[in-house]
Amino acid sequence: MPLTLETLAENYVFESSPTRHDLGAFHVPFDDLMEGSNTEVRLRNGTMRREPTALIGTSGSGKSSVIAHVLGPLAEDLAPLVVPLAAVSSDVIESPDRLADHLLDMIRRIANSDARRFDSELETGTTTITRTQRGGVGFRWRWLSGDLAREVQRQVQIETRATLVDKTDVLTKALEAVAVQELQPVLVFDDTDRWLGNSGSEMVGRFFGEGLRWLLELPASLVVAVHPRYFELASRPEVMQYLDTQIEIPRLDKSSAIEAILSRRVETCAEINNPNLSQVLLPGASEAILNVYKMSHSVRRALHVCHTALHEAISDGAPMIGPRHIMAAANAG
Numbered sequence: 017m018p019l020t021l022e023t024l025a026e027n028y029v030f031e032s033s034p035t036r037h038d039l040g041a042f043h044v045p046f047d048d049l050m051e052g053s054n055t056e057v058r059l060r061n062g063t064m065r066r067e068p069t070a071l072i073g074t075s076g077s078g079k080s081s082v083i084a085h086v087l088g089p090l091a092e093d094l095a096p097l098v099v100p101l102a103a104v105s106s107d108v109i110e111s112p113d114r115l116a117d118h119l120l121d122m123i124r125r126i127a128n129s130d131a132r133r134f135d136s137e138l139e140t141g142t143t144t145i146t147r148t149q150r151g152g153v154g155f156r157w158r159w160l161s162g163d164l165a166r167e168v169q170r171q172v173q174i175e176t177r178a179t180l181v182d183k184t185d186v187l188t189k190a191l192e193a194v195a196v197q198e199l200q201p202v203l204v205f206d207d208t209d210r211w212l213g214n215s216g217s218e219m220v221g222r223f224f225g226e227g228l229r230w231l232l233e234l235p236a237s238l239v240v241a242v243h244p245r246y247f248e249l250a251s252r253p254e255v256m257q258y259l260d261t262q263i264e265i266p267r268l269d270k271s272s273a274i275e276a277i278l279s280r281r282v283e284t285c286a287e288i289n290n291p292n293l294s295q296v297l298l299p300g301a302s303e304a305i306l307n308v309y310k311m312s313h314s315v316r317r318a319l320h321v322c323h324t325a326l327h328e329a330i331s332d333g334a335p336m337i338g339p340r341h342i343m344a345a346a347n348a349g
């Protein structure tokens with residue numbers, strides 16, 4: 017199939033905020049994009065060894081993308097649990113007690129929905145394991161199904177007036193039930209700015225202090241997305257006191273890296289293998305995209321500019337995106 021601007025537009029190839037499910041499919045490992053990057057490999061190895069890990073990068077740099085790739089639902093030997101942060105207010109991190117409630121609630125909901133789904137599938141004879149089910153907590157985690165879901169569901173029944181010690185105990189048992197399946201449970205705190213974005217230094221200090229200290233008591237690996245801006249709210253040693261392994265998202269410095277990311281998008285969204293980008297990008301366009309990226313080291317921003325440039329080129333009646341479309345789109349905001 018020929019690659020045209022219309023194909024790119026129809027297939028939303030430059031969507032800059034994909035779902036978590038799609039993030040994993042779109043990801044090109046930084047370890048392939050940059051020599052000596054040691055990003056995905058280190059995250060996977062650190063997680064397997066239960067090293068508490070910080071993934072540090074500015075907004076749009078690729079933290080969630082790396083997490084979706086390394087800790088997606090198909091991660092081998094790992095049982096990742098991405099703690100949903102979108103729908104909760106910052107008071108969840110006020111104390112380990114509230115964090116414990118949030119984790120219990122999350123595990124209960126996953127186990128409930130999975131056990132129920134498994135039961136109904138057994139009845140209808142459709143127990144094929146689908147790759148993922150879209151949508152927040154309702155993910156069909158490969159590892160949490162059938163008997164294991166029922167076991168975990170049983171573990172997380174707890175009195176409402178339980179103490180933190182009781183809750184820690186219940187969470188420990190639930191995570192151990194997962195570990196018995198030879199899977200390493202991983203608690204992932206991604207998009208922490210949803211909690212910490214508007215909160216002051218006190219909240220940041222609490223989450224990275226007593227919050228993480230408590231989380232480390234649990235039999236699970238821990239991965240936390242860290243925005244460098246937190247270091248302005250609390251000192252770096254304070255933020256990192258419990259996060260021994262610190263992985264910085266690398267900064268891309270070659271237009272070939274940008275092209276690799278765009279090619280993966282075309283392959284996944286438009287289902288064109290080994291696309292020839294020179295059918296849609298004029299010479300100099302990928303360098304112009306790299307320059308946009310370099311302004312904030314945001315792949316999201318680079319994709320957003322590509323998206324705007326694509327639509328400008330189409331409305332111009334141009335057959336390809338040129339550097340001038342990229343520059344105009346970048347200036348448009």
Ligand SMILES: Nc1ncnc2c1ncn2[C@@H]1O[C@H](COP(=O)(O)OP(=O)(O)OP(=O)(O)O)[C@@H](O)[C@H]1O
Binds near residue numbers: 034077082319
């Ligand atoms: N290595 C990569 N390969 C392919 N796409 C990438 C890569 N890194 C980032 N992206 C894309 O860039 C966009 C932003 O990435 P992502 O959501 O991971 O950023 P983030 O660091 O988590 O930002 P935030 O701090 O705002 O949550 C997404 O559309 C993602 O698909």
Ligand SMILES: [Mg+2]
Binds near residue numbers: 080207
């Ligand atoms: Mg993110």
